[in-house]
Amino acid sequence: MTAAPLLQVENLQMHLHLRRGVVKAVDGVSFEVHEGETLGIVGESGSGKTMTCLSILRLLPIHSDGRLDGSVKLDGEDLLQLSEEDMASRVRGPKVAMISQDPMTSLNPVYTVGDQVSGPFLYHKLVRTVREAMAAAAQGLRRVRIPSPERRLKNYPHQFSGGMRQRVVTAMAIACSPRLLIADEPTTALDVTIQVQIMNLLRSIQQDSKVGIILVTHDLSIVAGLCHRIAVMYAGRIIETGKVRDIYRNPQHPYTQALLQAIPHLGQKRSRLAAIPGQPPNLIDPPKGCRFAQRCPKRMSVCDDYPPATDLGDRHVVNCWLAAKQ
């Protein structure tokens, strides 16, 4: 891994100022994504995984006073320093695109699919005429393997099934051949049989275009088959990151270990699960030390200080005192 990473996020912070206090939704997150690589960001709801992605695109929730800090370098250019116009015209779409969770709400029901898929081509001036845009849109639908695309362009979103809609959304996302694709729970709303198809689609798009993918999910099973590397987030921070095999075969952080044991998976007989007690901490006033300490079975007194990042080799990094001590 000598090539410069496609995306390098360093000490990213996103703090939301609410009436109740400052929510540290993302609190010092660093990671990188290389060309043609898929990074899975795994975490529970409220762990900051979606906020991390929105921060990369500099999209903050409406009605909130948010503050972004740190740096997000895409091909060496810090996105946090760009003007809003540059973000809109040069970055969102041509460089970074996003697929969101709900294919029902990410398409506008009053426009045809053709109108919506051709939108990015026209907006980013990749084509000159509407006719060319429609041709490009049809090509886009073909890339995501929607049968008879020319005919389907005239249909409205409600005439598509959930899986097909997610394909349309994917076609829109890859319209401008982005460098980085952020997929936020792309399969959560879909049935299992359709889920696999979308995963395969993402994989084949990546093989064709060398796009870097960030896959955000709460489901450890989905990332296993698709990602090259995984970052586990807990309470606004990344607590363990490494190659997929290292994380699944040799998890070091007690949270990662517990999470892998706490989900029922196929091939497991009727038995009690090793439940993680308690609840994730409050992000307004998170514990000073390790944020998992309160629920951790291996808690020690040093855990009152935040554990340093320990590199176990091969970019397997864990923030835990147990690893630091060895």
Next chain:
Amino acid sequence: MTVILAPTPVTVADAPQLPFLVRFRLKGTPWIPILILLLIIVAAMGGESIAPHDPNGLDLGAAFRPPFWQAGGSYDYLLGTDNLGRDVLSRIIAGARVSAIVVLYAIGFSGAIGTMLGIMAGYFGGIVDMIIVRITEIMMAIPTLALALIFTATMDPGLSTVIIVIVLTYWTWYARIIRSEILSLRERDYVAFAKVAGCGPVTIFLRHLVPNIFNTLVVLMTLQVGQVIIFEASLSFLGVGIQPPDTSWGLMLADARQYITYAWWGITMPGIAIILTCLSSNLIGDWLRDLLDPKRRQL
């Protein structure tokens, strides 16, 4: 089994339980709007007896006196006088009564009728729903002013006609909104669960549906205060509402309109009274809604 109730995220489960009334506290209470509304209520109840002058006392010699702070104004007529020399302040006080009566009756009746029909339509569905929805659609298709003109042509124009017209117009509002509210509430899981638990329709209705439309009702009603005052004003303005010698804020606006260029206060003062009343009732409505919602009560 080791289940620990850890401090929950972003909640206040650990907050000490205060007595009901203390929890309401006075924090965030909109004192100024309450004060304004109280003043208006006092004015409405006192009416002529607390007005500094006779609201209908003509004094052509004192016509078009400006408010006291302008040159030519006097403390005798705090807010100036109109074209017939009547004291603007006294007329606003007298007009408050008419406005208050119209608001109370119109909102009371249209709210009660509309809410009841809306609940029936949403809860029973089917043919009941269809009939009620059709009636509201027909009512909404009739232009309000035409309705008002028909009524004044067949009945005497005046306070009761104004109230009838407003009730006839506004109940559809409540009916439609409450109906859709009930339709969505009816599908909530907790309603399904109450059925599973064996609760009868009356319990479900009183415990799970009615309290949850309360928010909407409060907001609708307080929003309507302003609308009713303005509606009454438009009717009076057109001459089909309140008839002299009675007065109302709307009628004052209508009377003062032609003198707006050289007696701005004649139209501005009742205008301000209307604005303050509407604004106060909306703010109090927001506050009441928060007060009645357990989710917001403790923030």
Next chain:
Amino acid sequence: MMGLELRDLSKHFTVRSDRGKATVRAVERVNLGIPEGQTVALVGESGCGKTTIAKLVLKLETPTSGAVTFDGKSLEEMSRKEIKDYRRQVQAVFQDPYASLNPRLTVRRIITEPILAHYKRDRATLNARVAELLEIVGLPPRAADLYPHEFSGGQRQRIAIARALALNPRIIILDEPISALDVSIRAQVLNLLMDIQEKFGLTYLLIAHDLALVEHLSTRVAVIYLGSVVETGESEQIFAAPKHPYTQALLNAVPRPDPDYVPKAAEGFDDTGSALEPPSGCKFHLRCPHAMAVCKTDNPPLIKLADGREAACHLLSGPPPAQV
């Protein structure tokens, strides 16, 4: 037979579409026993009718034909008093703990609601019962006076479970009980469900789309496809060796937390199959990799296989009888 049984149960809905009225066959001739003490899971993809079955069992919907029977008696034929008795025996926990608790009631009132619907109890008895139920589900006694919004999703689901237990029911319908919860909370709630089943000898009817959860919790499984049962039997048998092609496709598609496992996609699968216009013959034949000529014309019946399970597939009924 004791307990719940679905007998030839069907539920059709009429919907208006562009081309006039159409009938959705949400549930089509389902036969299923729910033996006492077991956990029977209904598995299937969204829109397959499993939630409609739950609603029929809870008597929130009435069947178009067939019946749900309890201790041998059809719900439709029960008197008002018998229905009330049935309601006491059969309770439910729903998917979304945010929607299933009335935000305007305290936890105490939520939990006592089912009790007060059936009995008259004085305050002290009720309070004691609330405290007891909260302890069973692992919540502190002070939770009783809080409102639902003051709890996290997992805690809310515990409250919903406490409410379901309030009447000491025999059967609890679990409609996707953990799918709305956070990953790290799911195991807590799952363990709680298993504990109370053991403690109170409960029977569960589990509605779920997550096959891993089903394998984990259930003793018997019924796989539903477009309103009909396509395979049913002991949970272990079905997960070890699914016989129906649909069950096979479903199981193959489930991802596992294992980087070396690649779930198999059935690329021909489209999620457009709908109960509105089910195909003729076997409803699955359009997506089935083994479809034969007979599948397009004849709907295969559920037949009992040698190992005791039942499946509806022409592949399993052996060669068609030779024409004489």
